[in-house]
Every structure is written in structure tokens, then in C-alpha cells.
Amino acid sequence: MATTTPTTPTKVQLKVGQRLRRQEDPRLITGTATYVDDIKKPGTLYAAILRSPHAAARIQALRTEAAAQAPGVHAVFTGADVEGVGPVPCAAALPGLRVPKHTILATNRVYYVGHPVAVVVASDRYLAADALDLIEVDYDPTTAVADPEKALAAGAPAVHPEWPDNIAFTQNTVYGDPNKAFAAADVVVKQRIVSQRLIPTAMETRGVVAEWSPGDKQLTIYSSTQIPHLLRTQLAIMLGLPENHLRVITPEVGGGFGSKLNVYAEEALVGFVSMRVNKPIKWIEGRREAFQVTIHGRGHVDYVEMAAKKDGTITGMKIKIIQDLGAYHQLLGPLIPTLSVLMLPGLYNFHDAEANVFGVFTNAAPTDAYRGAGRPEATHCVERIVDILAAKLKMDPTEIRRKNFPAKDAFPFTTATGLAYDSGDYAKPLDKAMQIVDYRALRARQAEARKQGRLMGVGISTYGEICAFGPSPATPAGGWESATVKVEPTGKVTVMTGASPHGQGQETSFAQLAADAFGVPMDDVVVLHGDTAVVQYGIGTFGSRGTAVGGTAVHLALQDLRAKCTKFAAHAMGVSPDEVSFEGGIFTSPKTAKTVTFQEVALEAYVCRNLPPGVEPGLLVTRFFEPSNFAFPFGAHIAVVEVDRDTGEIRIERYVAVDDCGKVINPLLVDGQVHGGVAQALGQAIFEEAVYDEYGNLVTGELMTYAIPKAHHVPEIETERTETPSPVNPLGVKGVGEAGTIGCSPALVNAVVDALAPLGVTHIDMPMTPQKVWRLIQERSQA
Amino acid sequence: MKVRGEQTLPLEPTAAWELLLNTDALAQAIPGCEGLVPLGPDEYQMKMKIAVASIQGLFAGKVRIADRNPPNSYRLHIEGQGKLGFVRGSGLLSFSPDATGTRITYEGEVQVGGLIASVGERMLDVTTKMMIGHFFNNLAQQAHH
């Protein structure tokens, strides 16, 4: 390796911290990305799934002969044919949890509308759909119950006949002495708060392509999933295949939001069918199917109580959580409300609390993690009840919050529920948000508007969240993440992450880390993920963990690899490694005034003309990062709204989001996450609700009735940040994927309640549809 | 879904009662009905061809008459299913004389399931009312003849 004398040093601008456009976007924007439906294997057959139109019924007879003989049909399988396939897994290990046997096709009963009953495979998807119409099923309908509170009532129909009370589990947790705190309180406020069932609605529905290779007994599954490795392990168990005979590939994923953090019946079913018919099989979920069977989110009815002193000091909190679990457990379903319990205290300093969780079966689609997963529900409860308390005490909502924040020097701060909040300065984002909206002037303007009879409101939410999932003991399947970084002989860098980014932009942010580590341009870095044959085992992307856990693994691998590069460089320059400095892709030895480039080191590491003693050839490092704690981002959101008294419509005048997610690698990505999160929470706050009728039909069954926010529904979101580094990982990052969904809904609801406060309104449940708001105004105006 | 309403037929209650129990008249009045075939006392097999907007579908099912209280009231049960989904309904029809003939009030419940329930929320109320309206208009026309 040649060494040279340095020329004039130029100051290198690091990529980390820069607002860089996403490396992923050109292929997405130009339509050249590959999604599951773009996978075209020669000889592919298409699967179509017959689904139950009944929410509860016994299957008395099932006749598939006509379908099996229909044109183009290769096979039809029913529940009896797939008995050998293991059940859809649930990883929630809660004490006493009742786990219904979740077969991949129904056997003698169906439990919800959309329950898969049979699968047809045909030479094209039209013929497969035609053949579905030829399957005859005799159902004997039984009474269904789709409302969790009705399911708990005496005499309710049993979703699973073996458990007539419809209770999947209960969990009682007491922290400190809540009864004493409530008895001693000057004031207690109570509210029933609903976080309604939502449909995640990823732009790309789920899809699976399975290809069985009989010669080498290898099954390849392409699936739109957030967790390729966990899926592979689980599918190996379900299908009885050795795990190393199974490869899961996650091509481009068009949105997940938790709905693809799962192991679904169809993933095993399509694999099973491919093995049986010896052909590649493709199944692409329709939108109506997605609405009925892909997991739903939220589904809470919460009874919340808060105790306080006259001066607004919060002294205790109690909650009863009724979690609508649907008919079955998916991967994590029953765990989600337990996250709500952990997050219950929000950002407030009190130590006595009690939580009672009831996980309830209903004849409806399973609920599971949806962006925020348990934390939006908890945050909504605490941020609503704090506002209710403030109103009762006639305190300003910002004052009551400030009063109950732990001091900024109190970190790590142990919460009522035993979490150790890593770092924080909660007043800071609140101050900043108040300054942006000019809070005092805003309240003056509101007073003026009220005099004119206008319904203007200001809503505050100071949220906290649990991110960076998480320490392994606190997660069901490992909470670490992995990274392999290799430097190719030409000096190009390949990062393989066990996280499975699907829209978060980590092909960009991880490339930023790598570019800085080696002083190479962004385009010299490729980030690979989502192929179990290429990437070492990993956990996946969910729970705002991609950067804090996955990124840290990348960082550690980069550090190790740079250290190894330094050894090569030092050896070449004839100095010891601690005498080498590195900047902008150049190793320098100040003592000898020599330099070698990173690219020269890369080549030497493979050609090994002059291998340093004790150093192995090659530049490849794999690291696993096990976090010692979660990370706890926080922020303050302020919404300004005006309610149209005539129609009940809500106009959002301003939306300010000040988020603290620790150190920021790429502000553009952080803004994007906040925008998307706020838009989704706005959907929950104003538009969305999965409605089942009294017979268990999902009547918001498609996008003509289920309203997700459109571009014109979303106001300009003014984003700002404060930066409190996390001590949990060396990057100081926390996580931001779910901040918007967690912080936003209470800000909007608090704003609308504030707008309606002159009418005596103290609470409104989501979604705040114009009809609901109008009825509230009517009732209160008459009262 | 609850349904209720009333219609007037230009007939005496007894005649109205008889018309509403006459299977030929019912077959002609039920929108899209392609005939009623007796299955037993007060029970008929029915085929229906629904056509609303571009929606088309065949339904096969049963009609059953119960709780006869001539000429005051009876209960009508209808169920049908087809590729578009299924319908189950039950309603009490009550007959009372009024100035121009007989007032028939109906009150009942219709359960709709399957495809039409999952995509038809916006249309269900209006099409149900329309079909009930057609039913009584068809009967009224027969009453005039």
C-alpha cells in the first residue's frame, strides 16, 4: 500500500445531522421498486381464499367438488387438509392467557367475518376468484358479539364456547398505595375514554409468493412483512420444515404500521399450498379482505380516574382497560394493553396507581400492534384526564402539566409503573411550542372569539413514549438487533441490517452512519435488509426501534471495522494504530506526515501484500446490540381548532409539534415520521372507526365508508425539535416512528373539548365526526 | 337494521289481509320474486332476482308466515342467500281500517350479511326502503285490478 504526503486538509462535512433526501425515493417515485405482486415466477398459480360471511357459525357442510373441477383450478384445500400445519402463533406469555387454537383455515366453526374457510389455486387470479363462487358452505349461524363491553355482560354469547365469559385474560397491577392516594385526594376526576378500533390501511395490502423447490427441499417465501427472520422461524415451526430450508424475502413493503409485524395464516397457507402442488403460488390480499382480516389496532374502552391536590399536584391514577382482542390472538395482541399500563403515568411525577386489564374476545378481526401500539391509548387517557383535572381546578392546561413534570435533573426518573425514563427535559418542548403559537396571544384571541360566539379551542398534549424496543427480557422474542458491515475490495460499503425498514428511510440514515465512518460518499454505501439468506438473523422494525437498536448495531460494526482499517493503515504507515487519525476517508499519521486512503486500506485488506501481524484478512464485522433499557422520547403538541357550530365540522387552524427524539441523524426523515404519525392520529381523532354492526358485520368494509385522511384533510404541520440525547445507546438517539400518533390525538381532542367548553362539554370520544360534534352541540345548547 | 312504516291499500281489512296472504299476489309484489313454491303450511321456497343500480344478484330462500291473527296481523319471516350475501328479516304486519281502505303498518328487523353488508352501508337503508316501497306499490296496483 502506497502512502502519500498530505495536501491541504479540507474540512469534511459529516452526513449525520444533515437533511438528506432518501436514497430509497427514486425507485419508489419512478415505479421501479419491486413489491410482492411484482414477483413473477414462471408457472405461478394464484390463490384465492374463501372467507366466512358470518361472524359466528358452525360449518355443517363444505362442498368443494364443483370448484375443484372448474376451469383452470389445480387444487382446493379446506381446514381438514391443513390439519398438519401448526397454529398461527401468539408470542404473548401472559399468566393464565387463554389461547384459542388458531388454525390456518377454519375447521368446524367460524368466529369472525372474513375467517378463512378454503383456498383455491388456479392458473390465474380470475379463474381462482370464479371458482370461489362454486364452493358451497352450509353455515348454521349462531349469535355473535362484536362489542367488547357487551361481550363482558352477563348472558353474552360466547365467542369461544369453551370460555363463556369471553375473557382471555385479566391483569391487575398495583403500584404504591393508590387507595390511600385517592382517599387523601382533594379532588378526583373520572372519565370513560374510548380509543376506537382502527384499520391500519397500509397502502400495499399483504401479499405472499411461495416457491417450493423440491430438489433441494427449499421453500422461499416472499412476504410483505416487517419481521422476515421471526417470520421464518415461526413458519418453520408451523410447516414442520427445518428452519435452514426456509428463506424469507421481504421485497419493498408499502407500509406496515404494525399490521405486518405478525405471522399470518396466509403466509403459512401459501407456503403449504406451494409444497403440495409443487408450483410457485401467489396470493395478493384485496382491500376488502385486508379490512376484514389483517389486524386492527386500538379497540380500548378505558375507565380512567385521577386523584390530585387542590393545587394541581397529581397524586394517583387508576384505570380499567377493556381491550377488544377480536376472535383470536395474533402475534402480540394481548400484550398491547400491558404496554398501555406501563405508559400510564405519561410524563407526570406521581407514584400511586392501579391498572386492571380485561382482554376480551369478540367476533371480530384480531387486534394487535398498530402504530403506537398501546401507548397512544395510554397517552390519550392521561392527556385527556389531566385536561379534565385542569378544567375542574380551573387551571391552565399548560400549568398543570408543568407542575407535575419531574425536574430535569431527576433523570433517570423512575415512574409510577416502574419504568426508568432515560433522559428528559419536559418543559423545554412545551416552552418552545407555546412560544411558536404565542400562547398568551392565542388565549386572548380565543376569549375574543368566544365573545363572538365562535367555538375556538386550543389543545395541549405533552406526551411521552416508550421506544427503542427493547431490552430482550422485556420483549417476547428478543429485543436486540444485528448488523453486518463489510467493506468490499473496491472500498464500497455494504451494510446488512437485521432491522427490516419498510418506509422509515434507514437505507438513507444507516448509509449516513457508514459514509461518516469511512469518509465515503452516500452512493458508495448499500444497505441490505429483508432477506434471510443474505442478512444475519435480526428482529425487525417496529416499536420505534430501527435506528436506536438497529442503528446502534450498525454503529458498533462500523466502529469495529474502522478500528481494523486503522490497523491496516497504521501498519502501512509504519506507526501504531493510536498514532493514526482519520478524517474524510483519509488515514493520517501526523508523526510521519503520511496518509493512506480508505480505498487503499480496503484493497490491502483483501490482497494482503503486507498483512499486519495478528490481523486477519478481510473487512467484515457482525455485531449484535442488546439495549440496556428502552428510550423515552417526549414532546409537546399544540392544536388550534375552530368548530363549525352549524355542521359540527372541525377546522384545524394550526398544528405545532415539538418533538424530542434525542439525537437526530436526518431531520428530513424525522419530520417525515412526525408528519405521517400526526396524519394517522388525525385520522383516529376525526375520521376513522372500524364499525361492526350488532351481527358482527364490518360495515366500514372498504375505503368508501372507512375514512382515512386525505391530503386536503391534513393541515400544515409545523415541526420543531428539542434534543435531549439518550444515554441508552452511543448514538444518543431515541426513536420517532410513533411519536406523531402518540402525541397528536389528545392535542386534537383537547382542542375540540376546549372549543366546546363554553357549552359545558367536558369530553368527546374519537372519532370526532361532524355528526357526533353536532349532536353534542345540540344537546348542550338545549340543556 | 330496524324497519318500520305504513302503507295504505284501497281495500277492506279482510280483503287486504287476504291479498297479503295470497301467494300469487305476494309473488308478484315481492320485487324480483320469481315465484313461491309451497314447502309446507305457511312456508314457501322463493327465488329472487335483485337489480338495484348496476347491482345484480340471485337470492334463494324461504318465506314463512306465522302468528296469524286474521284480519289484524301476521308475522312474515324472509330469508335468502346468494353470492352477494344473505338477508334475514322478520316483521309484524298489522292491518287497520282507515278512511280510504286499510292501513298496513309494518315493523321489523332486517339482518344483512356478506358482501352487501361489507360494501353497501351507504346504500342499505335507501335500497331497503325502496324495495319495501315497490312491494306495497305492486300490491296497491293489484288491489286496483
Place this chain on the structure above:
Amino acid sequence: MIPQSFEYSAPESVSEALRLLGSVENSRVLAGGQSLIPMMKLRLSGPAHVIDLGRIAELHYIAQTNGSVRLGAMSTHNQVAVSETLRRSCPLLAEVAGRIGDPQVRNLGTIGGSTAHADPAADYPAALQALRAQIRLVGAGRERTVSAEDFFLDAFTTALGEGEIVYEVIVPADAPGLGSAYVKLQQPASGFAVAGVAAQVAVSGGQISVARVGITGVGAKSYVAQAVENALTGRPATAATLAAASRLAAQGVEALNDLYAQADYRTHLAEVATRRALEQALALAR
């Protein structure tokens, strides 16, 4: 979302389309496809034969002829929305067209298709009722012209007979001084009107001389709000007059009921939308 198989024809003349329509069992006419295609994909509709009018050049025009504007059935919503002729002579129709669905729907959907489909919440019918539009229908060897009021009979039910298609829609050019407006309160998922009110107002000597109001989305069919019009005509052009008249917006109408808006709320929205449409139209009247 996969339709049943069907035969497809794309005739190039109206006479050929009518011949097919008369000779093929279970056929449906396809105009812009914004209602029919989704229904076919959901398998709610399974015609044996689809007759696509898209290639019939003679159905594509927007033309002014003495005192009226004629729109060929295959004029897309977007063509109607941006038509200079309409902006000049009948801005209400252009405004309504611009409020239908989203850009994709407006680039494909047609005035003839929407009219023939007669969705109770479609936008066009409000304007066609207010404008006292005429709809020209053609069948094999016959044609007739029906007023909007006589054309829309019930939800998804029109005067269109077996073997007939909508050929054109004819709207009168605005008389000088008319102000017009369309106010639509919409379902956020579908964009369909929950209450859509098209209004035209003219004022003479401080009194309302012309008032025309068409309403969609409220009842099973669009309608002329006769009671509102009567309560306006000849009255002083004041806010009080408009407010009082608007209260009659849903008089005698059995309002639709769905999850998003139950009948009482919808009835109320009819009043609000009517008042707002009248206020806006009045502000534009000269």
C-alpha cells in the same frame, strides 16, 4: 376485487351501441366506469357484456346553441369543470363538476354516466335540477327529451328505458344577473355529498326575482327544492329571507340514513348547505 368474465365491445357510433344494447342479453353500458367498474370488481355487478361508449366521437362535445349549452354524454367531469363555454354561460355546472370526487374520477367519469347511474348522492343531479336541465335519450330508432325533474325517479332509478342511453344533457345559458353557487357537505371517505345544494338567484329592485335550488345527497333522489324557491321568489333579498327559506330545504323529503349522517343530521345539513349556497349565489347576483 376481481370481476367475473364478460364480453366487451367498443362501438364507434351510437347506432352501433344501440344495436348491441338491443341484441345482447344482460349487457351494461360503460361510460367513464367510475361506478360500474368498482361494482364489477366487487362482483356486485356481473354483466355478460359491457358496451363501452368511450370511442364514440359524436358523444364528446360541449357546445353553445341559442340560449343553451349542450353536453355530449361522454363529456368528462374535468372537461365540464374547465369548459370556457360553461364558465361563461353556465358556471354552476362547471363548479359542480369540479367538486366531484378527485382528479382521477374527474378525468374518467362522465356527465352521461353519472346522470344515468342516478346515485342519490351524486353531485351533478343537484345542478341539473336547479338548472331545469333537459336530458336527451336515444334508443333504437327513437329519441326523447326528459326534464331532470322527470328523469330522476328514485335511488339509482331513472326514466331511462330498456335499450336507451343518455345522448346529451342540455342546460340553459344563464340569464344576465344570475348568481349561482354549489355548496357540498361531503362524506370524507367517498367524497359523495351528504347534502349538496346548487342554487341560482337573481335580484331585481331589492327583491329576489329568480330562485332555483336543486338538492342532492339528502333524499333517495335529487330534487328541486320547490318550497325553498317559493319562499324566496318575490321576497326581499335579505339574510332573514334566505334563512327562512332554507328551513324548507328537506320539506317532504324522507332523508337518507347511514353511519356518517343519520336522517335528522342530514336534514339539518340540507338546511345549512341551502342557506350557504343561497348566500353565495346572492352575493354573486347582480
